[in-house]
Amino acid sequence: MTLHTNQIAGHIKAGVLGLALAAPLALAGAAQAQTYPDPAQTLDWTIAFGPGGGNDIMARTIVEILNTYDFYPGNITLENRAGGSGAVGWGHLFGQAGSGYGISTTSGSFVTTPLQADLPWAPTDFTPVALLATDDLVLVVSGTSDIQDIDQFIEFAKANPVNIGGTGTVNVDFIVPALLAQSAGFEFEYISFNSMADQTTALLSGAIDAMAGNPGEILGLIASGDLRPLAYSGNSTPDALAGVPTMAEAGHPIGVSMPRGLILPPDAPAEAQTFWIETMKKVVETPEWAAYIENNTLTPTFLFGEDFRSFLGETQSGFEEVLRSVGAIQ
Amino acid sequence: MDIFSDLVLGLSVAITPMNMLYLLIGAVVGMIVGVIPGFGPSAGLAILLPLTFGMDPVGAIMMLAAIYYGSMYGGTITSILLNTPGESATVASTFDGYPLAKKGRAGPALVMQAVASFVGGTVGVLMITVLAPMFSQVSRSFGPPEYFLLAMMGLMTLIVMIGSNWKLGVISALIGLALGTVGVDLETGQGRYTFGSAELIGGIYFIPIAIGLFGLGELFYAFYTGMHRAGEGTLVDYRKETRFWPTAHDFLSTRWTMVRGSILGFVVGVIPGAGATIASLMAYSAERSLSKTPENFGKGEMAGLVAPETANNAASSGAMVPLLTLGIPGSASTAVLLAAFMLWGLRPGPLFMEQNTELAWGLIASMYLGNIILLAINIFAIPLFVLIVKVPYRLLGPCIVVICALGTFTVNASFIEVWLMLAASIVGFFMRMYGFSPAALVLALVLGPLAEQALRQTMTISRGSFDIFFERTASLSIIALTIALLVLLPLMGRYGGRAKTSSKAKG
Structure with missing residues (x-):
C-alpha cells in the first residue's frame, strides 16, 4: 500500500505544478472528459449523517476546497440525510443509480451498517472514486x-x-x-x-x-x-x-481501518468517475486538506477507482469474519 | 486564588460589541430551538456549527454555548402551555407546568420558569467558576458500576412518580423498560426487535415517545372532552392585568427548591452521560418527596415546576465541567461543542483551560451575561407566547399535530420515529383516560437501557462478581447516599406529613 501511495503522490505532484494557474486546467480536463461535468447540472452531495459529525466535516471540507480552487464548475448542494447509521443517506445515493451528479463521502458505517441491517445495497455496489484517508485507533x-x-x-x-x-x-x-x-x-x-x-x-x-x-x-x-x-x-x-509505535512495528500488523472516501451512485458514467478521480488527486494536494488530515488525526491513504472498490470488499469481509466468529452478526 | 482576575479577564474578552451580538444571537436561537418540540439544542447546535467556520473562536463558542443553555429556557414554554416538552430536559416541567396553566396561572408559571432557569443557570456558572477543578474529579470517578447505581437511584424515583395507583404505575414503567430493550445490544452487537430496520438500530429514542404521550395524548384527551367546541381562551385561563406576575408566595415557597434544584442539577450535570434530562426528573422526584404537600404535585404545584427548571439549567452549566476540564463531552450538545473546538484546531483536555485562558474564561464570563439576557428575553416574550392559548382550540389542535410531527421528524429525519410518536399519542390518550403514568413510562425508557448496559458492562469487567460495587470509593459513596435517601426521606415525609396535619388543625 505504501508503494502505491508514493507512486500516486509523484503523479499528483507533476500534475499539480500547473495548478497555480488554476481553472483553465480544470476546465481542460473537463472538456477532455466529454460532457462531464455539465455546469448546468447541480451536483447533489449527500451527507449520510447529521451536521457536526466526522462525515459532515469531511464533506464540507472537500466542498470548501472544490469551491476555493474552482475544481468543480457547476453548483453543489450539500444535504444532510441522516438516519439509520447512514442507511438513509447512502440509500438515497443508491437510488440515483446511473447518474453522475450524485456523490457522497464514506465513513466506518458505510461498511458496518450493511452488516447490521437488511439493506438493498452493499458498499461495493457504488461507483468508487477514491479512498482518501483512514481512521485508525x-x-x-x-x-x-x-x-x-x-x-x-x-x-x-x-x-x-x-x-x-x-x-x-x-x-x-x-x-x-x-x-x-x-x-x-x-x-x-x-x-x-x-x-x-x-x-x-x-x-x-x-x-x-x-x-x-x-x-x-x-x-x-x-x-x-x-x-x-x-x-x-x-x-x-x-x-x-510521535514516538508511539504502530502495531505493525510492534510485530502485530492489523490491516483494518475505517475508509474515508468518496463514492458515486452505482453504474455512474465512466467519465464522471474519471473526472472525480482526477479532481480528488488535486484536492489531496491542497494545504486545506493537509490541515484537515492533521486536525482530525487521520492517516492519509490513497486508493483510486477499482482499487478502492476492492479495498471496501476486503474490509467488509474481514469485519464479517471477525464479527461472525464472536457471534456479533449471523 | 486568582479566580477573580480570571473572571475579569473573561469579562474583558467577552464584552465586545461583536461578541455581545453573537451572544444575543445564540440566546435567541436557543430559545427558538427549545420551543420547537423535538428540535433540541444538539440539533440546533449542529446546524449552526458549519456557520462558525472561520469565525473568531471566542465569539463562536459564546454563541454556541448560549444556544445550549438558552434552549433550556425555551423548552419549558410549550411544556407549560401545551403539555408538549420542547426538548428532553423539559419533560419533567410538564408535570406541574401544564396543570398550573390550566388553573389560569400560565403567566406566573412562565415567569417563575424564567426566574428558576436564571437561578439554576447562574448558580451553575458560579459553581463552575469556583469549583470546576474539584468537580472534574467527580466526572473522572464514574465508571460502569457508578452509572448502574446512578440509574438505580433514578429508577427509585419511580416510587414517587407512580403515585397512588401503583398497579397502573408499575405497568406503565414496565412498558417503558420493554421499549428500552429495542435496538442493537451493545454487548453482543445483535439487533433486538429491530426487524432488520436500519432506523431501529439505535433503539427507541424517548423524545418521540414523550412528545406523543404528553403533547398529542393530551390533545386527543382535550378533544375527547369536547374542548374544541368551546370558544377561545378555555384551554388555559389567562388575563394579563391580574395574572402575569407571580405572587410573593410563589417566590417565598420555592426559594429552597431553587437552591436544592441548582445543586442537584449541577452535580448530576457534571457526570458525563447523565445530563439535564435525568437531573430534571430527579429534582422533581426529590422535591415531591421533600414536600409537605406531595398530593398537590401533578396538580399545579409551583415547586414542581421550579425544581426541574432550576435543575436542567444548572445541569447544562455542570456539563461544561467535564468538557472544559477533561475534554469529555457529557451530553449530545456538549459533544457538538467538542467537535467545534476540534474544528477550530483547539485541543480539549486537562490543559485546555491553561492553554486557552481567554477562551475558557471568556466563555464562563459570557454564561453570566447570557443568563441575564435570557431572563430579560423571556420576561418580555412571555406575553407573546401566551397569545398562543388565545387561539381557539379547534385551530390550535391541528397546528400542534403538525408541529409535533415536524419536530419529531427533524431530530433524526426518521419516518419510523414519526410513526412511533403517533402510536405513543394513542397510547398516551388511553393512559390519560385510565390513569396510567406516562411519566413513569418515559423515566423507565430513559433509565432502563442505561441501567441494563451499565450492569452488563460491570458484570463483564468483574467477571460476574458483585464485589466490584464495594471495591470502588465512588460506588460506595453512591450506595451510602442511596441508603441515606431510602431511610431519611420516608422519615422526613412522615415528619412533614405531621407538620401539615397540625397546621391544618390550626387553620
Missing part, C-alpha cells in the same frame, strides 16, 4: 497504570484477565483489539460503550484496563499525561502521537 491505558509500552501490555494481558473498552461491537474499536489479541496471543474481555466519552471516563475511573479509540478526541488527555498511548493501528503514526 490508538490503544491507551490510564496515566496511573504501571504499563509503559505495548510489550508490557501484552505481557500483562497474557498473565492477567484484561478489560478493553471501545465504542459499539460492530465496529473497528472491537476488531482492532481482537486482531491484536489474536496476533499477540492473549485473551481479553471487550467492554462495549455507547460513546467515546463513556469509555474515556470508564478508563479514567479505573474500571477498565485499556481502550482503543480515535486519537483526535483524546489528544488533550494524552498530552496532559492522563492517558498513555501504547500503539497505533494505522500504517504510520501521526505527528501528534
